[in-house]
Structure formats: C-alpha cells, structure tokens
Amino acid sequence: MKVKTIFFSIIFIIIITGTYFLLNKFLLYPSEEKAMKELSYAQQYLSQGDIDKALNKKNIKINYLGFSGIASKFPFTKAGNISKFYAGICYYKLGDYKESIKMMTSFSAKDEILSSMxxxxxGDAFSQIKNKKEALKNYIIAANIRENEITTPLYYYKIALLNFYMKRYKDSKYFLKKIEKKYPFFLYKKNIEKYLMFIENKL
Known part of the structure; x- marks a missing residue:
C-alpha cells in the first residue's frame, strides 16, 4: 500500500513538473516576448508624455495594445504585471482615480521601493476621491514597507498633511516630528517647520 502511494506521489510530481515546463516553454515564454515588445512601445509614448497613447484604453491604433491592453491580455507575464503599475499611474494622471486604484491593487510588487510607491x-487616489480613511491607511503601509531616506519621509509627510487638514493636529505633529528627527535632509524641511509652528500655536 505504501509503495503504491509513493509511486503515485512520484507520478503526480512528474506530471505537475512536466505541465509547468510545457506551459512555460510553449505558452508563457512566447507570451512574455510579445508582451515585452508591446511594453516597449507603451513606454516610448509614456517617456514622450503622451499618456493617452501609452495607456491606449480606447485602442487608438489597432495593432498596438498600450498598458491597458497588455495588462488585460498578458496578466500572468512580468510585462503584464508591470503594465498594471504603469496603467495605474496613467489613470491617475488622467483623473480616473477608481481605475488607478484597481490597477495598482492588482499589481504585484516584489521590489520594496515599487511596493511602497x-x-x-x-493613497493619493483615495485622497483625490475624498476617502481620507483609506488614503491614510495606504500611506501608512507605503511608509512602513521598508525604512529609507526617500519614500518613508515622503509618506510620513503625506500622513501629516492629511491629518493636518482633518484638524487632527496631534497626529499631524507626531509624524512631522518623526521626519524632523530622523530625516533632517528631507526635501520639504522648511514646510515642516511652518506646519509645526502653526500646530504649536493651535495646541
């Protein structure tokens, strides 16, 4: 009985491994190549500042997918995945914040900086549609994925500003002080000083 179980387990592993190899070789790899080619076209348009053509939601050119098309046609490829990130940026720039959230949520980021972004x-998109609770939640996640000199103080700053405009001055002060103490070379250092002075007068 045990020999049979072991035998069938080995056969099962061989089938799974073989299926993965065939899928990768004959389906995923050619798809990855096609998706990468399409991605390079979309990136060219984005680098030129032509967001509509880069996204190509309305199929401006018949034989050209754009970030939107790549993400939907090749969702399981690396190019398809990164296209979701680019599409999220494009939708945000075009003011379609709900679609931006949808695309960014579906994007799988292994890199810590990309994940933070x-x-x-x-968070920015939720802020634009006046959902402050979700905006704060996402800014906090963004700030704490990995502590660094670029994204951490930036998102602490956004948390502080959002709390400030919500008149939650103690919370705002907490994050502003955090930046002041840990990130003395932060780009908006002078703004932090101004906000802290205002809060001190309020409290």
Missing part, C-alpha cells in the same frame, strides 16, 4: 499612489 504602489501603496503611495493608491
């Missing part, structure tokens, strides 16, 4: 953009 993902949640930061989601």
């Amino acid at each position: 993902k949640y930061g953009i989601i």
